[in-house]
Amino acid sequence: MAASITHPALSSLYKINSNINGIYSLISFNRRISISSVRSSSAVATETEASGRGVRGQRRSKRQAGEPRSERMAVDQDWTAVYPTAASFKPAAVPLPVRMGYPVKRGVPPAKKGNLELIKIPNFLHLTPVAIKKHCEALKQFCTEWPSALDSDEKCMKRFPIQVQSKEFVSAGLSLRNPDARIVTLKVKLSSLNLDDHARKKMIKLSEERYCKDTDTLTITTDSCPLRKQNYDYAMYLLTVLYHESWKTEAWEQEKTRADMEEYEWEDSPSQKKVLDTLLRMRALGAKDEVEEGTREELLGQPVVQEYRDTMLRLKNEGETEENLHKYKEAVKKLFNI
Protein backbone atom coordinates (compact mmCIF):
# COMPACT_ATOMS: atom_id res chain seq x y z
CA MET A 1 0.00 0.00 0.00
CA ALA A 2 1.57 3.22 -1.13
CA ALA A 3 0.06 5.18 1.74
CA SER A 4 1.71 3.02 4.37
CA ILE A 5 5.14 3.33 2.79
CA THR A 6 5.06 7.12 2.66
CA HIS A 7 3.89 7.30 6.27
CA PRO A 8 6.41 9.55 8.08
CA ALA A 9 6.87 7.11 10.96
CA LEU A 10 7.68 4.27 8.62
CA SER A 11 10.04 6.36 6.50
CA SER A 12 12.16 7.18 9.55
CA LEU A 13 12.18 3.50 10.48
CA TYR A 14 13.43 2.68 7.01
CA LYS A 15 16.39 5.05 7.49
CA ILE A 16 17.33 3.31 10.76
CA ASN A 17 17.08 -0.13 9.19
CA SER A 18 19.46 0.70 6.37
CA ASN A 19 22.27 1.19 8.88
CA ILE A 20 21.93 -2.26 10.41
CA ASN A 21 23.11 -5.63 9.15
CA GLY A 22 21.74 -6.36 5.70
CA ILE A 23 20.21 -9.76 6.43
CA TYR A 24 18.57 -8.70 9.63
CA SER A 25 17.16 -5.46 8.25
CA LEU A 26 15.36 -7.24 5.43
CA ILE A 27 13.57 -9.60 7.79
CA SER A 28 12.62 -6.89 10.30
CA PHE A 29 11.61 -4.39 7.60
CA ASN A 30 9.37 -6.91 5.92
CA ARG A 31 7.80 -7.73 9.26
CA ARG A 32 7.16 -4.10 10.05
CA ILE A 33 5.62 -3.46 6.64
CA SER A 34 3.30 -6.46 7.02
CA ILE A 35 2.22 -5.37 10.52
CA SER A 36 1.65 -1.76 9.43
CA SER A 37 -0.44 -2.77 6.43
CA VAL A 38 -2.84 -4.54 8.81
CA ARG A 39 -2.96 -1.61 11.19
CA SER A 40 -2.91 1.21 8.67
CA SER A 41 -6.42 2.20 9.63
CA SER A 42 -5.52 2.56 13.32
CA ALA A 43 -2.33 4.45 12.34
CA VAL A 44 -4.35 6.98 10.37
CA ALA A 45 -6.65 7.46 13.34
CA THR A 46 -3.72 8.13 15.73
CA GLU A 47 -2.13 10.48 13.24
CA THR A 48 -5.18 12.72 13.22
CA GLU A 49 -5.19 12.64 17.01
CA ALA A 50 -1.51 13.64 17.12
CA SER A 51 -2.00 16.50 14.67
CA GLY A 52 -4.91 17.61 16.75
CA ARG A 53 -2.66 17.88 19.81
CA GLY A 54 -0.41 20.42 18.16
CA VAL A 55 2.52 21.11 15.86
CA ARG A 56 4.87 19.81 18.60
CA GLY A 57 3.64 16.24 18.09
CA GLN A 58 6.44 14.45 16.36
CA ARG A 59 5.58 11.44 18.49
CA ARG A 60 5.08 8.16 16.80
CA SER A 61 2.09 6.11 17.78
CA LYS A 62 3.06 3.22 20.01
CA ARG A 63 2.50 0.01 18.12
CA GLN A 64 1.82 -3.25 19.80
CA ALA A 65 4.76 -5.62 19.78
CA GLY A 66 3.93 -8.90 18.15
CA GLU A 67 4.83 -12.37 19.29
CA PRO A 68 8.64 -12.72 19.85
CA ARG A 69 10.53 -14.52 17.13
CA SER A 70 11.81 -17.09 19.60
CA GLU A 71 8.31 -18.66 19.82
CA ARG A 72 8.44 -19.59 16.16
CA MET A 73 11.97 -21.01 16.20
CA ALA A 74 12.50 -24.69 15.49
CA VAL A 75 14.71 -26.70 17.86
CA ASP A 76 17.01 -27.82 15.06
CA GLN A 77 17.30 -24.47 13.31
CA ASP A 78 20.57 -23.07 11.99
CA TRP A 79 21.71 -20.81 14.81
CA THR A 80 24.51 -19.36 12.69
CA ALA A 81 21.81 -17.68 10.60
CA VAL A 82 20.25 -16.02 13.67
CA TYR A 83 23.57 -14.67 15.02
CA PRO A 84 26.04 -14.71 12.12
CA THR A 85 28.23 -11.96 13.60
CA ALA A 86 28.74 -10.22 16.89
CA ALA A 87 25.53 -8.43 17.79
CA SER A 88 23.94 -7.20 20.98
CA PHE A 89 21.61 -9.45 22.90
CA LYS A 90 18.11 -9.44 21.41
CA PRO A 91 15.66 -10.98 23.86
CA ALA A 92 13.14 -11.74 21.14
CA ALA A 93 15.70 -13.59 19.04
CA VAL A 94 17.27 -15.73 21.80
CA PRO A 95 14.98 -18.57 22.88
CA LEU A 96 16.65 -19.02 26.29
CA PRO A 97 14.96 -18.06 29.60
CA VAL A 98 17.96 -16.03 30.79
CA ARG A 99 17.79 -13.90 33.90
CA MET A 100 20.41 -11.35 34.89
CA GLY A 101 20.81 -8.62 37.44
CA TYR A 102 20.43 -7.97 41.14
CA PRO A 103 17.35 -9.82 42.44
CA VAL A 104 14.24 -7.84 43.25
CA LYS A 105 13.35 -7.87 46.96
CA ARG A 106 12.34 -11.42 47.94
CA GLY A 107 12.45 -12.34 44.29
CA VAL A 108 14.58 -13.48 41.43
CA PRO A 109 16.89 -11.67 38.99
CA PRO A 110 14.92 -9.75 36.38
CA ALA A 111 13.82 -11.48 33.17
CA LYS A 112 15.44 -10.94 29.80
CA LYS A 113 12.79 -8.62 28.32
CA GLY A 114 14.14 -5.08 28.44
CA ASN A 115 17.14 -6.17 30.55
CA LEU A 116 20.00 -3.72 30.10
CA GLU A 117 22.51 -5.94 31.91
CA LEU A 118 22.21 -8.57 29.21
CA ILE A 119 22.70 -5.98 26.48
CA LYS A 120 25.75 -4.42 28.18
CA ILE A 121 27.80 -7.58 28.56
CA PRO A 122 29.60 -8.95 25.47
CA ASN A 123 27.90 -12.15 24.34
CA PHE A 124 29.35 -15.09 22.44
CA LEU A 125 26.10 -16.11 20.75
CA HIS A 126 27.77 -15.78 17.35
CA LEU A 127 30.59 -18.14 18.41
CA THR A 128 28.85 -21.39 19.24
CA PRO A 129 30.94 -24.56 18.71
CA VAL A 130 29.05 -25.22 15.46
CA ALA A 131 29.85 -21.73 14.19
CA ILE A 132 33.53 -22.04 15.20
CA LYS A 133 33.81 -25.35 13.37
CA LYS A 134 32.24 -23.83 10.27
CA HIS A 135 34.64 -20.90 10.36
CA CYS A 136 37.66 -23.16 10.86
CA GLU A 137 36.59 -25.37 7.97
CA ALA A 138 36.66 -22.35 5.72
CA LEU A 139 39.98 -21.10 7.15
CA LYS A 140 41.80 -24.43 6.99
CA GLN A 141 42.75 -23.94 3.37
CA PHE A 142 44.99 -20.99 4.30
CA CYS A 143 46.93 -22.92 6.95
CA THR A 144 50.17 -24.82 6.43
CA GLU A 145 51.47 -27.81 8.32
CA TRP A 146 54.48 -27.80 10.57
CA PRO A 147 57.31 -29.81 8.93
CA SER A 148 57.25 -33.30 10.36
CA ALA A 149 61.04 -33.53 10.52
CA LEU A 150 61.23 -30.94 13.29
CA ASP A 151 59.37 -32.75 16.07
CA SER A 152 61.56 -31.88 19.02
CA ASP A 153 63.07 -28.66 20.28
CA GLU A 154 66.62 -29.99 19.91
CA LYS A 155 66.19 -30.63 16.19
CA CYS A 156 64.71 -27.18 15.80
CA MET A 157 67.62 -25.54 17.62
CA LYS A 158 70.15 -27.54 15.65
CA ARG A 159 68.79 -26.48 12.26
CA PHE A 160 67.51 -23.04 13.24
CA PRO A 161 69.73 -21.70 16.02
CA ILE A 162 68.62 -18.08 15.95
CA GLN A 163 65.50 -17.18 17.98
CA VAL A 164 63.75 -13.88 17.33
CA GLN A 165 61.09 -12.73 19.77
CA SER A 166 58.61 -9.90 19.27
CA LYS A 167 55.25 -8.84 20.67
CA GLU A 168 51.96 -7.67 19.20
CA PHE A 169 49.27 -5.73 21.03
CA VAL A 170 45.55 -5.46 20.36
CA SER A 171 43.51 -3.10 22.47
CA ALA A 172 40.95 -0.36 22.15
CA GLY A 173 41.88 3.07 23.28
CA LEU A 174 42.64 6.56 22.07
CA SER A 175 45.37 5.08 19.87
CA LEU A 176 45.75 1.69 18.24
CA ARG A 177 49.53 1.77 18.39
CA ASN A 178 51.66 0.41 21.20
CA PRO A 179 55.30 1.50 21.21
CA ASP A 180 56.41 -1.78 22.85
CA ALA A 181 55.54 -3.61 19.66
CA ARG A 182 58.75 -2.39 18.00
CA ILE A 183 61.09 -4.21 20.43
CA VAL A 184 62.91 -7.21 18.95
CA THR A 185 64.98 -9.70 20.98
CA LEU A 186 67.47 -11.92 19.17
CA LYS A 187 68.90 -14.97 21.00
CA VAL A 188 71.62 -17.21 19.65
CA LYS A 189 73.89 -19.85 21.19
CA LEU A 190 77.56 -19.21 20.52
CA SER A 191 78.19 -22.93 20.18
CA SER A 192 76.12 -22.94 16.99
CA LEU A 193 78.22 -20.23 15.34
CA ASN A 194 81.44 -20.93 13.45
CA LEU A 195 83.93 -19.50 15.95
CA ASP A 196 87.42 -20.55 16.99
CA ASP A 197 88.84 -20.16 20.48
CA HIS A 198 90.14 -16.62 20.10
CA ALA A 199 86.99 -15.46 18.25
CA ARG A 200 84.75 -16.90 20.93
CA LYS A 201 86.63 -15.16 23.73
CA LYS A 202 86.66 -11.87 21.85
CA MET A 203 82.94 -12.13 21.11
CA ILE A 204 82.17 -12.71 24.78
CA LYS A 205 84.32 -9.74 25.71
CA LEU A 206 82.61 -7.54 23.12
CA SER A 207 79.09 -8.48 24.17
CA GLU A 208 79.76 -7.90 27.92
CA GLU A 209 76.43 -8.24 29.76
CA ARG A 210 74.45 -9.52 26.75
CA TYR A 211 76.12 -12.90 27.07
CA CYS A 212 74.92 -15.42 29.63
CA LYS A 213 77.62 -17.89 30.64
CA ASP A 214 75.28 -20.52 32.07
CA THR A 215 73.21 -20.98 28.95
CA ASP A 216 75.88 -19.86 26.47
CA THR A 217 73.34 -17.48 24.91
CA LEU A 218 73.93 -14.12 23.35
CA THR A 219 70.82 -11.90 23.69
CA ILE A 220 70.56 -8.75 21.60
CA THR A 221 67.57 -6.49 22.35
CA THR A 222 66.94 -3.61 19.97
CA ASP A 223 64.41 -0.85 20.43
CA SER A 224 66.16 2.18 18.98
CA CYS A 225 64.28 2.21 15.67
CA PRO A 226 60.58 3.07 15.34
CA LEU A 227 59.56 -0.01 13.31
CA ARG A 228 59.87 -3.69 14.14
CA LYS A 229 61.43 -4.51 10.79
CA GLN A 230 64.09 -1.87 11.29
CA ASN A 231 64.89 -3.20 14.75
CA TYR A 232 65.18 -6.71 13.41
CA ASP A 233 67.55 -5.59 10.65
CA TYR A 234 69.60 -3.69 13.21
CA ALA A 235 69.84 -6.75 15.46
CA MET A 236 71.04 -8.90 12.55
CA TYR A 237 73.53 -6.20 11.63
CA LEU A 238 74.89 -6.17 15.20
CA LEU A 239 75.28 -9.93 15.15
CA THR A 240 77.11 -9.79 11.83
CA VAL A 241 79.46 -7.07 13.03
CA LEU A 242 80.20 -8.91 16.30
CA TYR A 243 80.96 -12.09 14.42
CA HIS A 244 83.32 -10.56 11.90
CA GLU A 245 85.06 -8.32 14.41
CA SER A 246 85.72 -11.23 16.73
CA TRP A 247 87.58 -13.10 13.98
CA LYS A 248 89.94 -10.15 13.50
CA THR A 249 93.14 -9.99 15.55
CA GLU A 250 94.28 -6.47 16.20
CA ALA A 251 97.87 -5.46 16.90
CA TRP A 252 97.13 -4.31 20.45
CA GLU A 253 95.70 -7.72 21.37
CA GLN A 254 99.26 -8.94 21.85
CA GLU A 255 99.39 -6.81 25.01
CA LYS A 256 96.84 -9.02 26.76
CA THR A 257 97.87 -9.41 30.39
CA ARG A 258 96.99 -11.98 33.02
CA ALA A 259 94.34 -9.60 34.39
CA ASP A 260 92.50 -9.63 31.01
CA MET A 261 92.29 -13.40 30.81
CA GLU A 262 88.80 -14.84 31.14
CA GLU A 263 89.93 -18.08 32.74
CA TYR A 264 92.70 -18.84 35.15
CA GLU A 265 95.70 -20.46 33.50
CA TRP A 266 98.16 -22.37 35.57
CA GLU A 267 101.09 -22.10 33.20
CA ASP A 268 103.33 -19.12 34.09
CA SER A 269 101.29 -18.41 37.18
CA PRO A 270 102.72 -17.57 40.62
CA SER A 271 101.21 -20.85 41.84
CA GLN A 272 103.27 -22.86 39.36
CA LYS A 273 106.46 -21.00 40.26
CA LYS A 274 105.87 -21.62 43.97
CA VAL A 275 105.28 -25.32 43.41
CA LEU A 276 108.45 -25.63 41.33
CA ASP A 277 110.41 -23.73 43.91
CA THR A 278 109.09 -25.89 46.77
CA LEU A 279 109.76 -29.12 44.92
CA LEU A 280 113.27 -28.07 44.02
CA ARG A 281 113.99 -27.20 47.61
CA MET A 282 112.57 -30.52 48.74
CA ARG A 283 114.82 -32.29 46.29
CA ALA A 284 117.89 -30.15 46.64
CA LEU A 285 118.64 -31.30 50.17
CA GLY A 286 121.25 -33.57 48.72
CA ALA A 287 121.38 -32.67 45.01
CA LYS A 288 122.84 -29.84 42.89
CA ASP A 289 121.67 -26.24 43.20
CA GLU A 290 121.29 -25.33 39.52
CA VAL A 291 117.94 -25.53 37.83
CA GLU A 292 117.91 -27.36 34.53
CA GLU A 293 115.22 -27.28 31.91
CA GLY A 294 114.99 -31.02 31.98
CA THR A 295 114.29 -31.24 35.70
CA ARG A 296 111.71 -28.49 35.42
CA GLU A 297 109.72 -30.43 32.84
CA GLU A 298 110.19 -33.58 34.80
CA LEU A 299 108.93 -32.06 37.99
CA LEU A 300 105.92 -30.53 36.28
CA GLY A 301 105.14 -33.79 34.56
CA GLN A 302 104.70 -35.68 37.82
CA PRO A 303 101.14 -36.90 38.45
CA VAL A 304 100.98 -35.22 41.88
CA VAL A 305 101.83 -31.88 40.30
CA GLN A 306 99.23 -32.44 37.58
CA GLU A 307 96.64 -33.22 40.21
CA TYR A 308 97.54 -30.05 42.09
CA ARG A 309 97.19 -28.12 38.82
CA ASP A 310 93.72 -29.57 38.21
CA THR A 311 92.50 -28.69 41.68
CA MET A 312 93.88 -25.16 41.38
CA LEU A 313 92.13 -24.66 38.03
CA ARG A 314 88.88 -25.99 39.43
CA LEU A 315 89.09 -23.73 42.49
CA LYS A 316 89.81 -20.60 40.51
CA ASN A 317 87.42 -21.15 37.60
CA GLU A 318 84.46 -22.79 39.26
CA GLY A 319 84.62 -21.17 42.65
CA GLU A 320 85.13 -22.47 46.18
CA THR A 321 82.88 -25.39 47.03
CA GLU A 322 83.21 -28.08 49.70
CA GLU A 323 84.20 -30.65 47.14
CA ASN A 324 86.81 -28.44 45.45
CA LEU A 325 88.43 -27.47 48.73
CA HIS A 326 88.55 -31.08 49.84
CA LYS A 327 90.27 -32.11 46.61
CA TYR A 328 92.75 -29.25 46.98
CA LYS A 329 93.58 -30.45 50.48
CA GLU A 330 94.20 -33.99 49.22
CA ALA A 331 96.38 -32.72 46.37
CA VAL A 332 98.52 -30.61 48.69
CA LYS A 333 98.95 -33.51 51.10
CA LYS A 334 100.10 -35.76 48.29
CA LEU A 335 102.50 -33.11 47.02
CA PHE A 336 104.21 -32.84 50.38
CA ASN A 337 103.95 -36.56 51.10
CA ILE A 338 102.01 -36.04 54.31
Add this chain to the structure above:
Amino acid sequence: MAACVSSIRSVRVLSKIIHGHFLPAAAVQHQASSSRWLHGTRGSALSPAVSLTEEPDTLYQELSVRVKGHDRAVLDSYEFFATLAARELGLTLDRAFEPRKHTEKLTLLKSVHIFKKHRVQYESRTHQRCIQMSRVTGSTARVYLEYIQRNLPEGVAMEVTKTSVEKIPEHIQKPLWTDCTLE
Protein backbone atom coordinates in the same frame (compact mmCIF):
# COMPACT_ATOMS: atom_id res chain seq x y z
CA MET B 1 31.55 -25.92 0.27
CA ALA B 2 31.90 -23.00 -2.15
CA ALA B 3 28.56 -21.62 -1.06
CA CYS B 4 29.48 -22.02 2.58
CA VAL B 5 32.82 -20.33 1.96
CA SER B 6 31.23 -17.44 0.07
CA SER B 7 28.58 -16.99 2.72
CA ILE B 8 31.18 -16.97 5.46
CA ARG B 9 33.28 -14.52 3.50
CA SER B 10 30.30 -12.25 3.03
CA VAL B 11 29.54 -12.62 6.72
CA ARG B 12 33.10 -11.61 7.52
CA VAL B 13 32.85 -8.59 5.22
CA LEU B 14 29.74 -7.54 7.13
CA SER B 15 31.50 -8.10 10.41
CA LYS B 16 34.22 -5.73 9.30
CA ILE B 17 31.58 -3.05 8.65
CA ILE B 18 29.96 -3.56 12.03
CA HIS B 19 33.22 -3.41 13.91
CA GLY B 20 33.87 -0.06 12.41
CA HIS B 21 36.96 -0.64 10.31
CA PHE B 22 36.58 -0.75 6.62
CA LEU B 23 39.44 -2.74 5.17
CA PRO B 24 40.37 -1.91 1.59
CA ALA B 25 39.79 -4.55 -1.04
CA ALA B 26 43.51 -5.24 -1.26
CA ALA B 27 43.58 -6.46 2.32
CA VAL B 28 40.62 -8.76 1.68
CA GLN B 29 42.49 -10.18 -1.28
CA HIS B 30 45.61 -10.59 0.87
CA GLN B 31 43.71 -13.01 3.04
CA ALA B 32 43.00 -15.09 0.01
CA SER B 33 46.64 -15.36 -1.08
CA SER B 34 48.91 -16.41 1.74
CA SER B 35 52.46 -17.68 1.45
CA ARG B 36 53.12 -21.37 1.94
CA TRP B 37 56.24 -23.32 2.59
CA LEU B 38 57.14 -25.55 -0.33
CA HIS B 39 58.18 -28.29 2.07
CA GLY B 40 54.65 -28.99 3.20
CA THR B 41 52.50 -28.42 0.12
CA ARG B 42 48.95 -29.65 0.16
CA GLY B 43 47.58 -31.87 -2.52
CA SER B 44 45.51 -30.67 -5.42
CA ALA B 45 42.63 -29.59 -3.12
CA LEU B 46 43.48 -25.87 -3.35
CA SER B 47 40.69 -23.49 -4.29
CA PRO B 48 41.62 -20.78 -6.82
CA ALA B 49 41.56 -18.14 -4.04
CA VAL B 50 44.71 -19.59 -2.40
CA SER B 51 48.06 -19.05 -4.09
CA LEU B 52 51.48 -20.42 -3.22
CA THR B 53 54.46 -18.11 -3.09
CA GLU B 54 58.15 -18.92 -3.38
CA GLU B 55 59.02 -17.16 -0.15
CA PRO B 56 59.57 -19.66 2.70
CA ASP B 57 57.17 -19.62 5.62
CA THR B 58 58.37 -18.40 9.01
CA LEU B 59 58.44 -20.98 11.80
CA TYR B 60 57.28 -20.05 15.27
CA GLN B 61 58.61 -22.22 18.03
CA GLU B 62 56.23 -20.62 20.52
CA LEU B 63 53.12 -18.51 20.23
CA SER B 64 51.76 -17.06 23.43
CA VAL B 65 48.42 -15.23 23.54
CA ARG B 66 47.63 -13.31 26.71
CA VAL B 67 44.20 -11.71 27.11
CA LYS B 68 43.30 -9.27 29.84
CA GLY B 69 39.88 -8.00 30.86
CA HIS B 70 37.78 -6.86 33.78
CA ASP B 71 35.21 -9.66 33.55
CA ARG B 72 36.26 -13.22 34.31
CA ALA B 73 33.22 -14.82 32.67
CA VAL B 74 33.96 -13.11 29.36
CA LEU B 75 37.55 -14.40 29.50
CA ASP B 76 36.27 -17.91 30.27
CA SER B 77 34.13 -17.88 27.13
CA TYR B 78 36.96 -16.41 25.09
CA GLU B 79 39.36 -19.09 26.28
CA PHE B 80 36.87 -21.77 25.24
CA PHE B 81 36.57 -20.13 21.81
CA ALA B 82 40.33 -19.75 21.33
CA THR B 83 41.18 -23.30 22.41
CA LEU B 84 38.46 -24.81 20.23
CA ALA B 85 39.61 -22.75 17.25
CA ALA B 86 43.21 -23.86 17.84
CA ARG B 87 42.18 -27.50 17.99
CA GLU B 88 40.05 -27.22 14.85
CA LEU B 89 42.84 -25.53 12.90
CA GLY B 90 45.31 -28.20 14.00
CA LEU B 91 47.57 -26.17 16.30
CA THR B 92 49.36 -27.92 19.16
CA LEU B 93 48.07 -26.39 22.37
CA ASP B 94 50.71 -26.42 25.12
CA ARG B 95 48.68 -25.03 27.97
CA ALA B 96 45.93 -22.56 28.74
CA PHE B 97 46.25 -21.15 32.25
CA GLU B 98 45.11 -18.20 34.30
CA PRO B 99 47.82 -15.90 35.66
CA ARG B 100 47.07 -14.09 38.87
CA LYS B 101 44.64 -11.17 38.64
CA HIS B 102 45.99 -7.66 39.12
CA THR B 103 44.07 -5.39 41.50
CA GLU B 104 44.55 -1.64 41.56
CA LYS B 105 43.13 0.03 44.67
CA LEU B 106 42.42 3.70 45.28
CA THR B 107 41.56 5.35 48.55
CA LEU B 108 39.89 8.73 48.10
CA LEU B 109 38.18 11.24 50.34
CA LYS B 110 34.48 10.56 50.64
CA SER B 111 33.43 14.14 51.01
CA VAL B 112 34.04 17.12 48.76
CA HIS B 113 35.20 19.29 51.65
CA ILE B 114 36.83 18.28 55.00
CA PHE B 115 36.01 14.96 56.76
CA LYS B 116 39.47 13.55 56.36
CA LYS B 117 38.68 10.50 58.44
CA HIS B 118 35.99 9.29 56.09
CA ARG B 119 37.30 7.80 52.92
CA VAL B 120 36.01 5.60 50.16
CA GLN B 121 37.95 2.82 48.46
CA TYR B 122 37.73 1.71 44.85
CA GLU B 123 39.42 -1.19 43.17
CA SER B 124 39.91 -2.21 39.58
CA ARG B 125 40.47 -5.91 38.90
CA THR B 126 42.19 -7.09 35.73
CA HIS B 127 41.86 -10.81 35.04
CA GLN B 128 44.15 -12.58 32.62
CA ARG B 129 44.31 -15.72 30.54
CA CYS B 130 47.31 -17.15 28.74
CA ILE B 131 47.14 -19.64 25.87
CA GLN B 132 50.46 -21.07 24.73
CA MET B 133 50.97 -22.92 21.49
CA SER B 134 54.13 -24.44 20.11
CA ARG B 135 55.42 -25.23 16.64
CA VAL B 136 53.20 -23.10 14.44
CA THR B 137 53.96 -22.05 10.88
CA GLY B 138 53.73 -18.42 9.84
CA SER B 139 50.67 -18.81 7.60
CA THR B 140 48.74 -20.76 10.22
CA ALA B 141 49.71 -18.25 12.90
CA ARG B 142 48.54 -15.36 10.77
CA VAL B 143 45.19 -17.06 10.03
CA TYR B 144 44.62 -18.04 13.65
CA LEU B 145 45.61 -14.67 15.08
CA GLU B 146 43.47 -12.76 12.62
CA TYR B 147 40.47 -14.97 13.44
CA ILE B 148 41.07 -14.60 17.19
CA GLN B 149 41.60 -10.86 17.01
CA ARG B 150 38.53 -10.15 14.90
CA ASN B 151 36.39 -11.91 17.49
CA LEU B 152 37.95 -10.20 20.49
CA PRO B 153 35.10 -8.96 22.70
CA GLU B 154 34.70 -5.37 23.87
CA GLY B 155 36.78 -4.44 26.87
CA VAL B 156 39.38 -7.17 26.37
CA ALA B 157 42.99 -6.50 25.40
CA MET B 158 45.40 -8.97 23.87
CA GLU B 159 49.16 -9.36 23.86
CA VAL B 160 50.78 -11.85 21.49
CA THR B 161 54.39 -13.01 21.96
CA LYS B 162 55.91 -14.74 18.95
CA THR B 163 59.23 -16.60 19.06
CA SER B 164 60.39 -17.40 15.56
CA VAL B 165 63.35 -19.63 14.72
CA GLU B 166 65.68 -18.86 11.85
CA LYS B 167 68.75 -20.24 10.17
CA ILE B 168 72.11 -18.55 10.49
CA PRO B 169 72.30 -16.15 7.55
CA GLU B 170 74.91 -16.72 4.89
CA HIS B 171 77.09 -13.76 5.79
CA ILE B 172 77.69 -15.12 9.31
CA GLN B 173 78.58 -18.65 8.34
CA LYS B 174 82.22 -18.00 7.50
CA PRO B 175 84.55 -15.20 8.60
CA LEU B 176 85.55 -12.69 5.96
CA TRP B 177 89.11 -12.43 7.10
CA THR B 178 90.41 -15.91 6.23
CA ASP B 179 90.88 -14.85 2.61
CA CYS B 180 92.64 -11.57 3.32
CA THR B 181 95.67 -11.22 5.57
CA LEU B 182 94.94 -10.63 9.23
CA GLU B 183 95.72 -7.16 10.50
